[in-house]
Structure formats: structure tokens, C-alpha cells
Amino acid sequence: MANRVPQTLTWIASRGQRLRQWYNDHRFGAIDDHAQLGKRGEQVAAQLLRRKGLQVIAESESDRAGEIDLIALRKHPRLMVFVEVKTLSTSRPGHPADRVDENKQARITRAALRYLKRKKLLGIPCRFDVVAVWWPRDEPRPTRVEHYESAFDAVGIDSFFG
Incomplete structure (x- = not known):
């Protein structure tokens, strides 16, 4: 016994x-273990946002202006969050968030503006976040995840305030 x-x-x-x-x-x-690395990184980022109390309302939202990896909503106070996810699978030096350059920021800004117009949400405050995910090829889960709130402002001639 x-x-x-x-x-x-x-x-x-x-x-x-x-x-x-x-x-x-x-x-x-x-997390779908059989999905491509970028998609798994987005799934990890979506989990992180949900744990922080945000509601993920769209994934891989795209139109001719560009693609937004995740769109989330904070209910109180109301805020739209447009999220770019960068997943790095190698141990090379460099930060995944460094890949969100000014051109990428401008494409995300244009896509976000078009999304807000399409959904008739232009009066809602917004922010642009970046989630960096380190996921080595031989690991079953990411080794590190960092969330940068308000990582950049609206960029480009089509920006929200231009």
C-alpha cells in the first residue's frame, strides 16, 4: 500500500x-504545433494579449494596403491595438523587433486606417504594438516573448494625423 x-x-x-x-x-x-513558425509566433502573441485582458478580434487581417498580424480591443477604456508579431528562429544576433522598420510601420499604419474606415471605427483611440518572439527550431515552445506597447506612432503620408 x-x-x-x-x-x-x-x-x-x-x-x-x-x-x-x-x-x-x-x-x-x-498553439498549433504543426503550423509554420510565423503562425505559431502569432498564436503565442495572441495568448499573451488575452492574458493581459485584451480581446483579439482579428488575425492576419489584410487588404491591398498591407497585413496586420493581430488586432485587439481593450474594452475599458476603449482602445484598438494593432500588433505586429516578429518571430526569430535562429540564435543570430539581432532583435526581432528591429525588423519593423519605417517602411513596415507605414504599411501597418495604412492597413490600420483602412481597417478602421471599413469597420466605421475612426473615432476609437489606437496604438501600435510589437511582439517579439524567440523560438529556436529545436524547442517545442518559445524561449522568450516580449511585448512592446505603443512601439511606434502612425507613420507615413496617410497617417492618422497627417
Whole structure:
């Protein structure tokens, strides 16, 4: 009987971990292990935003102006958040967020403006965030995730204030 106690505790612990994983996947979104690296990075970023209380309302939103990886909404006070996700799979020097240069910022700004016009949301305050994800090829999960709120302002001649 005494030998069964450790086995029982191990069984309970494993069930608890699986239940916790199921709950987190259900509440914050699951990660598709078979998806491409960029898509998995976006899924991790969406989980992070949901954990911070934001509601992800669109993923990979695109039109002729460009693509926005994630669009989230904060309800109180109301705020639209346009998120660019950059995932790095190598150990080379450099920061994933450095890849969001001024040209990319201008494309995101134009796409965000077109999205707001299309959805009749022009009066809503907005911000532009960047989520950097480090996910080495041999790892099952990312080793590091950083969220930069208000990473850049609207850029370009079609900016919100131009």
C-alpha cells in the first residue's frame, strides 16, 4: 500500500497538469504545433494579449494596403491595438523587433486606417504594438516573448494625423 502512494500522487499531478493545459488552451487559445513558425509566433502573441485582458478580434487581417498580424480591443477604456508579431528562429544576433522598420510601420499604419474606415471605427483611440518572439527550431515552445506597447506612432503620408 505504501508503494502506491507515490504512484497515485504522480498520477494526480499529471492529470492536474493536463487539466491546467486544457484550461489555458481553452481560455487563451491553443498553439498549433504543426503550423509554420510565423503562425505559431502569432498564436503565442495572441495568448499573451488575452492574458493581459485584451480581446483579439482579428488575425492576419489584410487588404491591398498591407497585413496586420493581430488586432485587439481593450474594452475599458476603449482602445484598438494593432500588433505586429516578429518571430526569430535562429540564435543570430539581432532583435526581432528591429525588423519593423519605417517602411513596415507605414504599411501597418495604412492597413490600420483602412481597417478602421471599413469597420466605421475612426473615432476609437489606437496604438501600435510589437511582439517579439524567440523560438529556436529545436524547442517545442518559445524561449522568450516580449511585448512592446505603443512601439511606434502612425507613420507615413496617410497617417492618422497627417
